[in-house]
Amino acid sequence: MTGIVHLGIVAHLRGDPFRSASALEIIEDGALWVDGTGRIVKTGPRAAILAEADAIERVNHGSAWLLPGLVDAHVHFPQFYATASYGRDLLDWLERSIFPAEIALADEVLATEVAERFVARLLAAGTATAMVFGSQFLPANLALFEAAESAGLRLIAGMTMMDRGGPEALLKSPGEAREQCLALLDYCRGRPRLHYAITPRFALSCSEAMLELCGDLLREYPEAYLQTHINESQGELDAVARLFPQEADYLAVYERFGLVTPRTVLAHDIHVSDGQLARMAHAGCAVCHCPSSNFYLGSGLFPLARHLRHRIPVALGTDIGAGTHGSIWREAGESYKVQQLQGLTLDAAQLLYLATLGGAAALRLDHETGNFAPGKSADLFVLDPGASPYLSERLRRCECLEDQLFCLLHLAGEAEVAASWVGGVRACGRV
Numbered sequence: 001m002t003g004i005v006h007l008g009i010v011a012h013l014r015g016d017p018f019r020s021a022s023a024l025e026i027i028e029d030g031a032l033w034v035d036g037t038g039r040i041v042k043t044g045p046r047a048a049i050l051a052e053a054d055a056i057e058r059v060n061h062g063s064a065w066l067l068p069g070l071v072d073a074h075v076h077f078p079q080f081y082a083t084a085s086y087g088r089d090l091l092d093w094l095e096r097s098i099f100p101a102e103i104a105l106a107d108e109v110l111a112t113e114v115a116e117r118f119v120a121r122l123l124a125a126g127t128a129t130a131m132v133f134g135s136q137f138l139p140a141n142l143a144l145f146e147a148a149e150s151a152g153l154r155l156i157a158g159m160t161m162m163d164r165g166g167p168e169a170l171l172k173s174p175g176e177a178r179e180q181c182l183a184l185l186d187y188c189r190g191r192p193r194l195h196y197a198i199t200p201r202f203a204l205s206c207s208e209a210m211l212e213l214c215g216d217l218l219r220e221y222p223e224a225y226l227q228t229h230i231n232e233s234q235g236e237l238d239a240v241a242r243l244f245p246q247e248a249d250y251l252a253v254y255e256r257f258g259l260v261t262p263r264t265v266l267a268h269d270i271h272v273s274d275g276q277l278a279r280m281a282h283a284g285c286a287v288c289h290c291p292s293s294n295f296y297l298g299s300g301l302f303p304l305a306r307h308l309r310h311r312i313p314v315a316l317g318t319d320i321g322a323g324t325h326g327s328i329w330r331e332a333g334e335s336y337k338v339q340q341l342q343g344l345t346l347d348a349a350q351l352l353y354l355a356t357l358g359g360a361a362a363l364r365l366d367h368e369t370g371n372f373a374p375g376k377s378a379d380l381f382v383l384d385p386g387a388s389p390y391l392s393e394r395l396r397r398c399e400c401l402e403d404q405l406f407c408l409l410h411l412a413g414e415a416e417v418a419a420s421w422v423g424g425v426r427a428c429g430r431v
């Protein structure tokens with residue numbers, strides 16, 4: 001028999017903790033059995049699993065935690081080295097700092113180097129699945145897909161489409177954009193870990209012809225996703241209202257071109273009306289919340305309770321480069337603070353869900369990843385609090401494992417990620 005048994009504290013969600021109080025499973029002396037094809041066989045107490053899988057190779061992670069690979073549902077590849085750039089607000093920050101960084105990826109050699117480091121950083125943070133805004137340049141996007149495939153990252157990405165509202169070097173006509181999208185859609189075909197996302201930057205960057213192209217592509221290629229931004233900052237909302245005066249609200253712009261579907265992920269959605277939430281729920285789209293980015297740009301407080309009330313799937317995103325780090329684990333801790341400011345207190349199970357199974361469900365990949373259910377891809381990472389003397393002492397003072405998990409969600413980060421496995425294959429060790 002081939003495969004591997006990981007030993008440690010196993011924690012994951014068996015279901016949605018916003019609907020079930022018993023969704024969180026933590027097994028103290030736990031084992032996670034992965035078969036030779038990289039699929040999960042089962043989890044359970046180590047004594048029981050080892051009795052059954054006695055001839056299988058074991059990896060003992062000691063007192064470290066084994067957690068499902070994280071899902072980062074909103075992050076910009078060309079902004080990898082533009083984090084912590086100065087800007088008064090979203091639109092000023094784009095002009096001043098972000099567009100120049102995106103133009104730099106026209107250089108193929110640089111783009112390949114950045115793609116490899118970008119993918120390595122996500123894996124090193126425990127992320128197994130990422131939905132990524134790609135470059136405006138085809139070679140850079142090919143480099144991104146290649147880097148993800150060779151490192152094992154599950155990637156949903158697409159060319160960032162814009163034909164107005166930015167520097168000439170980043171603009172592509174709908175005709176040029178279509179050609180590049182088709183080449184990348186073709187590249188993803190037959191590669192099970194790569195998915196294409198049609199990626200209009202946002203309403204302000206796209207002419208009606210470009211938005212129309214996005215709708216056409218979505219209908220022609222049902223396997224494709226669509227990702228874009230919505231309702232992020234007040235200045236952006238005002239500009240959208242000026243540019244599309246005939247539309248009732250921001251969502252209506254995307255609806256008019258057929259862009260709001262069950263395979264659509266809308267980032268931010270802070271300044272949203274109940275009417276828009278009801279229409280999003282009806283369309284079956286998902287929303288991605290990026291707390292660090294929202295703090296950084298002063299965009300506002302994400303109304304999670306209202307999204308939950310409308311049963312809209314919500315994922316978390318680091319939103320590099322407005323987000324200042326690459327860790328969805330840390331975003332879960334930040335999301336706690338955003339909700340505390342609005343009177344909603346999230347527990348450990350709910351925070352872990354947003355970072356793992358909830359994110360996978362929002363991306364319609366929960367049949368494949370997000371928890372340790374038998375048959376799923378063995379996407380996991382090892383969180384080792386032993387690396388930090390303070391953290392070890394703090395955890396010793398917790399009354400139960402759930403309290404420890406809650407502490408870890410606030411106090412651990414990339415530095416505590418000891419290793420990642422994606423599809424049962426070791427993706428990286430501590431970097």
Ligand SMILES: [Zn+2]
Nearest residue numbers: 076229267319
């Ligand atoms: Zn973004």
